[in-house]
Amino acid sequence: METLERILSGHPFFAGLAPRHLDLLVGCASNVRFKADEFVFHAGAEANEFYLIRGGRISLEIAPPGRMPLVLQTLGEGEILGWSWLVPPYHWVLDARAVEPTRAIALDGRCLRGKCEADHDLGYELLKRFALIMEQGLQAARLQLLDVYGAG
Numbered sequence: 001m002e003t004l005e006r007i008l009s010g011h012p013f014f015a016g017l018a019p020r021h022l023d024l025l026v027g028c029a030s031n032v033r034f035k036a037d038e039f040v041f042h043a044g045a046e047a048n049e050f051y052l053i054r055g056g057r058i059s060l061e062i063a064p065p066g067r068m069p070l071v072l073q074t075l076g077e078g079e080i081l082g083w084s085w086l087v088p089p090y091h092w093v094l095d096a097r098a099v100e101p102t103r104a105i106a107l108d109g110r111c112l113r114g115k116c117e118a119d120h121d122l123g124y125e126l127l128k129r130f131a132l133i134m135e136q137g138l139q140a141a142r143l144q145l146l147d148v149y150g151a152g
Helices: 004-009 019-026 109-118 120-149
Strands: 029-034 039-041 049-055 058-062 070-075 095-098 102-108
Antiparallel strands (some): 049 102, 058 095
């Protein structure tokens, strides 16, 4: 039987975390599901979680007024969705929509922010890991912009 602790401890994103930090994460985790075309979050809404995708796909989109949404990145099994819970003012900057039925583990950002304030080592570990996620998102957006505007 897979437990939240086993799933998180076995994921590369959480590799090397001290057992006490992993225990703190597990205390903020829960299983969630999204139906196809269901929004996980909307740009501008309060950001209070992040997700470890266990199955399915989630698209990160931006919706220009009066135009079809532009997909910047699609995330799938094993990937991490969402970093805005970590950066004030804690609001999503993009929309996230399930492309197909998706299973994930949600980690409560409010819970984790409090734990990071109490344990700065945990906060630093998470910040280092999320900096890589942010960089990957910026690279995906850059490639999407080159694809849209670079063909000239």
